[in-house]
Amino acid sequence: MNQKGVSILVEYLLLLSIVSFFVILMSLQLNEQLKEVQIGKVIENQFSDISAQISSQLVDIASIAPSNGYVRANIYMPDRIGDREFYAGFTQVNNSTYIYIESDDEKYQKYLGIGATTLYFQTGGITYSLSEEHRMEYTKRTVVYPSAVLLLRPSIIYANLTSPGEVVLDVSKSSAYGWWTWKIELWNGTTITGDMGDGTYTLKVAWNPTEFSNNCTYFSTNLTAFCNISLTVSDITYNLNDTDNTTLVITQNTSTNPDLYIRKFVIPPQVAPGEPFEIHVFIQGRGFITGGRGTTLSVVHVIDTSGSMNGETMYDTFTGYITPSVWEVPINVDSSFLGKRIYILFYTTDSLSPWWDGLDKDDAILAKVEQADGDVWYANGELGSLNGRYFYDSYVSSSEIGTWNLSVLAAVPEKSIPLIIDVYRYDGYWNLVYTTSTTYAANYSTETITLPENFTRNDQYEYLIAKLSSPYYSDFRAWISYLSTLDYCYDYWGYPTYCQESPAPATNYTYYVVPYAFDAYLYEGEASIQKLDSSRIAAITFDGILEDSDLVGLVDYSYYAVKHPVNTSPYLTYLTTNETAVDEEIKDLSPSGATNIYHALNQAKEVLLENTSIISGTTPIIILMSDGEPTWGSYSWDPSDPYNDPECDGSSYCSSGANRAIDEANSIKNTTIGGENITICTIAFGYDANEAFLQQIASEKPDGSKCFYSATNYQELLDAYRDISTTFRLSARNVVITDVLPSGLELVGSPTVSVTGNATVSNPSVFNTTQGTAIQVNASEIYINDEIEIVFQAVAYKPGDYQLDVWGLSNVTYEPYPFTGNIQVYNLTVLSGRVSTVERAVVEIS
Amino acid sequence: MESMNERGQVIILFALLVSGIIISLSVIHAQNLLAGMESSRTIMVFPKEEIRNLRDIAETEFVNEMGLRKYEFDEFTYNVSRDIRLLYAQKGSYAEIAVFASYPSDITNTVSYFNVRITYIGGGIEYNDTTLCRLEGCI
Numbered sequence: 001m002n003q004k005g006v007s008i009l010v011e012y013l014l015l016l017s018i019v020s021f022f023v024i025l026m027s028l029q030l031n032e033q034l035k036e037v038q039i040g041k042v043i044e045n046q047f048s049d050i051s052a053q054i055s056s057q058l059v060d061i062a063s064i065a066p067s068n069g070y071v072r073a074n075i076y077m078p079d080r081i082g083d084r085e086f087y088a089g090f091t092q093v094n095n096s097t098y099i100y101i102e103s104d105d106e107k108y109q110k111y112l113g114i115g116a117t118t119l120y121f122q123t124g125g126i127t128y129s130l131s132e133e134h135r136m137e138y139t140k141r142t143v144v145y146p147s148a149v150l151l152l153r154p155s156i157i158y159a160n161l162t163s164p165g166e167v168v169l170d171v172s173k174s175s176a177y178g179w180w181t182w183k184i185e186l187w188n189g190t191t192i193t194g195d196m197g198d199g200t201y202t203l204k205v206a207w208n209p210t211e212f213s214n215n216c217t218y219f220s221t222n223l224t225a226f227c228n229i230s231l232t233v234s235d236i237t238y239n240l241n242d243t244d245n246t247t248l249v250i251t252q253n254t255s256t257n258p259d260l261y262i263r264k265f266v267i268p269p270q271v272a273p274g275e276p277f278e279i280h281v282f283i284q285g286r287g288f289i290t291g292g293r294g295t296t297l298s299v300v301h302v303i304d305t306s307g308s309m310n311g312e313t314m315y316d317t318f319t320g321y322i323t324p325s326v327w328e329v330p331i332n333v334d335s336s337f338l339g340k341r342i343y344i345l346f347y348t349t350d351s352l353s354p355w356w357d358g359l360d361k362d363d364a365i366l367a368k369v370e371q372a373d374g375d376v377w378y379a380n381g382e383l384g385s386l387n388g389r390y391f392y393d394s395y396v397s398s399s400e401i402g403t404w405n406l407s408v409l410a411a412v413p414e415k416s417i418p419l420i421i422d423v424y425r426y427d428g429y430w431n432l433v434y435t436t437s438t439t440y441a442a443n444y445s446t447e448t449i450t451l452p453e454n455f456t457r458n459d460q461y462e463y464l465i466a467k468l469s470s471p472y473y474s475d476f477r478a479w480i481s482y483l484s485t486l487d488y489c490y491d492y493w494g495y496p497t498y499c500q501e502s503p504a505p506a507t508n509y510t511y512y513v514v515p516y517a518f519d520a521y522l523y524e525g526e527a528s529i530q531k532l533d534s535s536r537i538a539a540i541t542f543d544g545i546l547e548d549s550d551l552v553g554l555v556d557y558s559y560y561a562v563k564h565p566v567n568t569s570p571y572l573t574y575l576t577t578n579e580t581a582v583d584e585e586i587k588d589l590s591p592s593g594a595t596n597i598y599h600a601l602n603q604a605k606e607v608l609l610e611n612t613s614i615i616s617g618t619t620p621i622i623i624l625m626s627d628g629e630p631t632w633g634s635y636s637w638d639p640s641d642p643y644n645d646p647e648c649d650g651s652s653y654c655s656s657g658a659n660r661a662i663d664e665a666n667s668i669k670n671t672t673i674g675g676e677n678i679t680i681c682t683i684a685f686g687y688d689a690n691e692a693f694l695q696q697i698a699s700e701k702p703d704g705s706k707c708f709y710s711a712t713n714y715q716e717l718l719d720a721y722r723d724i725s726t727t728f729r730l731s732a733r734n735v736v737i738t739d740v741l742p743s744g745l746e747l748v749g750s751p752t753v754s755v756t757g758n759a760t761v762s763n764p765s766v767f768n769t770t771q772g773t774a775i776q777v778n779a780s781e782i783y784i785n786d787e788i789e790i791v792f793q794a795v796a797y798k799p800g801d802y803q804l805d806v807w808g809l810s811n812v813t814y815e816p817y818p819f820t821g822n823i824q825v826y827n828l829t830v831l832s833g834r835v836s837t838v839e840r841a842v843v844e845i846s
Numbered sequence: 847m848e849s850m851n852e853r854g855q856v857i858i859l860f861a862l863l864v865s866g867i868i869i870s871l872s873v874i875h876a877q878n879l880l881a882g883m884e885s886s887r888t889i890m891v892f893p894k895e896e897i898r899n900l901r902d903i904a905e906t907e908f909v910n911e912m913g914l915r916k917y918e919f920d921e922f923t924y925n926v927s928r929d930i931r932l933l934y935a936q937k938g939s940y941a942e943i944a945v946f947a948s949y950p951s952d953i954t955n956t957v958s959y960f961n962v963r964i965t966y967i968g969g970g971i972e973y974n975d976t977t978l979c980r981l982e983g984c985i
Contacts, residue, residue: 027860027867031863067984067985068976071971072971073970177978199958267985278985522921
């Protein structure tokens with residue numbers, strides 16, 4: 001029985017084992033078959049997903065591809081798919097680029113073409129699915145080649161043995177990638193260096209015939225030298241250089257005829273296919289303002305001396321950034337302070353002299369306390385006996401227990417001072433529980449304001465006002481220093497940082513700006529002087545640039561006009577070639593009364609008509625400056641009773657006075673002296689001037705525009721006078737600028753033209769020629785120191801070196817002085833640019 | 847009874863095997879369901895517009911303001927850059943437009959060109975571009 005039982009069990013186990021073996025074998029086989037089919041599908045789908053992800057990243061990157069930079073994009077993928085690790089990357093098959101994914105057992109692969117994107121970038125790289133991070137990086141490094149551009153202002157200078165000539169070397173049109181430096185080498189080997197922070201350099205040139213003979217092209221007969229100046233621009237990033245050369249004309253001969261100074265340059269000199277070159281044609285009217293034009297001027301200054309000319313006008317502006325120096329101290333207000341009083345002192349033992357002498361020295365310190373609960377309090381209490389502030393809390397609550405942050409600053413420039421913080425707790429008496437000190441130096445800034453000499457009587461200006469603008473003035477304290485004076489700038493009727501010096505000597509003023517707020521940063525400010533003082537500077541400067549043979553006179557006006565005798569000649573009393581005599585009269589003008597423009601014009605006409613035979617052949621000009629409008633001088637006004645005008649009140653616009661002035665202006669404009677009409681130029685000075693009226697009485701300039709200027713500050717007033725001085729001095733007429741782009745280059749967009757000065761210029765026209773695309777601009781007149789700049793972009797799609805113009809066709813034709821009808825041709829410099837493919841972008845998977 | 851026991855054991859054995867197969871297949875099926883997610887997510891989150899906006903500001907808005915005086919231009923670009931940082935930070939990304947303007951010539955007081963570096967980090971993308979801009983455009 002036992003044996004039978006055993007044999008049945010053995011038989012049972014054997015049979016079960018055999019059956020199980022076959023069942024398991026079949027099941028595993030079935031599982032493997034079913035699984036493989038599913039895994040195949042999963043891998044196919046997942047590989048498609050990853051490659052689609054890479055492809056869409058690629059397309060998105062291409063749509064925002066930087067011209068000079070990178071895009072890094074993360075690629076997301078599982079560690080394993082279907083229990084298989086895999087690789088993803090780019091591969092080349094039959095000269096086509098694919099996104100390629102392959103399982104590590106090489107059983108499964110997926111290829112996805114990336115189409116035309118490879119035209120724009122090279123691809124490469126691979127990543128393994130088990131890597132910690134997968135990334136695709138697009139990189140393009142476009143080297144922006146430096147472009148050296150040297151412009152001269154002016155391009156011709158007068159120099160003699162006693163006074164050097166001045167020329168501004170302008171490198172500001174140069175450019176390079178990032179920070180760059182420049183070096184200018186003069187004809188005599190002298191080098192001047194700077195960086196992109198210095199846009200211009202003023203060079204003084206002394207007359208030195210020996211030096212010119214050795215280093216320049218020198219013509220001893222007409223005392224003129226043509227000297228070469230070269231500029232080299234180097235960028236710090238790539239160490240690339242570019243050089244530009246130009247010629248400065250130095251002469252002792254002011255009768256040198258005016259001419260044109262013509263430059264052509266390209267930015268940048270090398271580009272990638274499809275990127276544009278920027279081509280500039282720059283023209284400057286070359287000649288002397290002070291001579292050489294052959295035209296003599298007879299100028300009458302007509303200066304408003306009404307009461308409103310005592311008002312202020314902006315003289316200079318300044319701006320800057322200062323981050324305050326803040327001493328920050330954390331203190332631990334622990335549970336021993338709970339429910340008690342606390343008293344914190346912020347002070348200095350320094351005398352704060354001379355900055356706070358005569359002032360409340362407690363105000364020099366600014367302090368705040370940030371309690372543990374986040375409350376912030378300014379320490380407004382003044383210590384009195386000590387120079388500083390205090391903070392007091394009568395009850396330290398449980399929420400205030402913890403770290404308190406104390407911040408202190410002091411408004412004291414130029415010196416270091418000790419700063420002390422004492423913390424007291426009231427334990428039945430004031431117990432000093434903490435003290436600390438430091439040596440403190442404030443961050444501050446200085447602005448220099450210069451009032452020039454020789455423009456006012458005894459070099460005293462009526463006043464100078466320096467102040468910061470709203471809202472910045474609340475964040476700073478200010479002082480002004482000049483000669484031996486130091487003044488604190490008070491709060492003037494709600495206007496902090498306001499300094500007024502009266503009278504103000506002609507000298508340098510230093511305006512100190514010191515932060516007085518923890519978040520102070522930016523400031524802007526301005527300096528102002530009396531309007532009449534501004535007018536003095538502008539008129540006297542104008543006189544200084546008149547040539548020796550020019551005649552000048554002066555009329556000032558308020559209730560009535562006054563002709564100033566400036567000449568002792570029996571033939572001419574009110575006009576003189578001695579500008580100093582007029583300047584001395586200008587220095588003595590003072591403001592008061594109303595504005596009688598009619599009489600001003602009438603007296604100016606009388607000045608010019610005093611002796612027309614002497615000034616015949618000159619260009620007669622009246623320059624009338626006003627800060628207001630006609631308030632006096634009606635048809636009922638009689639010069640024999642100048643303070644009585646039945647129709648005008650002297651303080652508001654008087655239409656009768658205006659009409660009488662307009663009639664007088666028309667009469668003057670129709671008056672000729674030696675065949676030349678008298679020209680009236682008007683300058684509206686300040687915001688209250690009646691521009692419409694002044695424009696109405698102004699004559700037309702040679703270019704057809706009104707000889708009218710609007711000036712709201714000293715600098716604009718000076719510019720107006722300077723502009724008038726050049727208005728009547730032409731460099732060239734009938735100028736046609738033509739630049740032809742050779743075939744292979746394509747014009748991009750529309751050309752632009754910018755004009756500085758009075759030149760009359762047409763809009764650029766574009767037309768096709770057999771040699772290429774032509775860009776043309778016409779300028780009927782170019783005056784001395786006018787600047788015209790034509791800019792256009794051209795693009796080439798194939799690599800190579802390109803000539804950017806056509807010799808002979810790209811030129812400037814013009815009628816030079818003395819305007820005999822002859823046309824001169826200046827062929828533009830042939831420029832070349834390089835189109836290179838070395839800057840192709842790269843996309844890499846890693 | 848014996849044959850009943852044997853059949854029961856075989857059924858249990860088969861049931862275990864089939865369950866194993868189904869489990870392994872369901873895991874693979876789950877992977878299949880996830881396929882397509884990454885590519886669609888990438889398309890949706892790529893910050894094209896955010897980056898284009900930054901470039902527009904640098905290459906159009908800043909260039910349009912080149913008529914300002916140098917200090918005004920610096921202030922303008924600084925303020926815009928600060929606002930951009932704040933706005934993009936609120937959206938959970940980092941963006942910066944750093945401008946370095948050339949010094950002005952004495953004639954115009956305005957900047958003749960400026961270098962601008964645009965940086966954007968967000969949505970799994972890091973973007974950096976430096977260009978040189980003039981009135982006529984950026985290169």
